[in-house]
Amino acid sequence: MLRVINTGGTFNKIYDPVKGELVVPPHSKAVESALYSLKHGCKVTVQGLLYKDSLDMDDSDRKKLCDAVFGSCEDMIVVVHGTDTMHKSASVIDRSAGGFHEKRVVLTGAMVPFSIDPVEATANLASAITAVRYLAPGVYIAMHGYVLLYENIVKNRERGVFERVE
DSSP: OEEEEEEESGGGOEEETTTTEEEOOSSOHHHHHHHHHHOOOSOEEEEEEEEEOGGGOOHHHHHHHHHHHHHOSOSEEEEEOOSSSHHHHHHHHHHHTTTOOOSEEEEEOOSSOTTTOHHHHHHHHHHHHHHHTTSOSEEEEEETTEEEEGGGEEEETTTTEEEEOO
């Protein structure tokens, strides 16, 4: 069984006509819709957790994320996360494992909200779900066609894509 933990982030943002801005709603409808369209063939549990933009996450939020990851009975975890601080959360999850990984954790997200254009968000989620089933235990990021250990991928802010680093 696979657990998808939804922290919010751009993947989930919707336009709020009253505020006139994109906001992270307090639900997991975007993730659930993307999962439904994938027909991925495995049992998935979706857990809503923070519903925040990753730039608004702090240490206590990352502790909640770690508690959710390591408190889960599943050993395959996909975390839907904002792209701006995805690497920070991946590092905290890795350090929290204390060097002993029994879980496969893949963080993913989207540069463009699912509500605006579902293609990138769905593709990244599909990559994460496929990869988490076959990877060795550890903490990874799945973005833009890459699935790599979190230390080997970085967001190129100038180009708006994730890239491999060595």
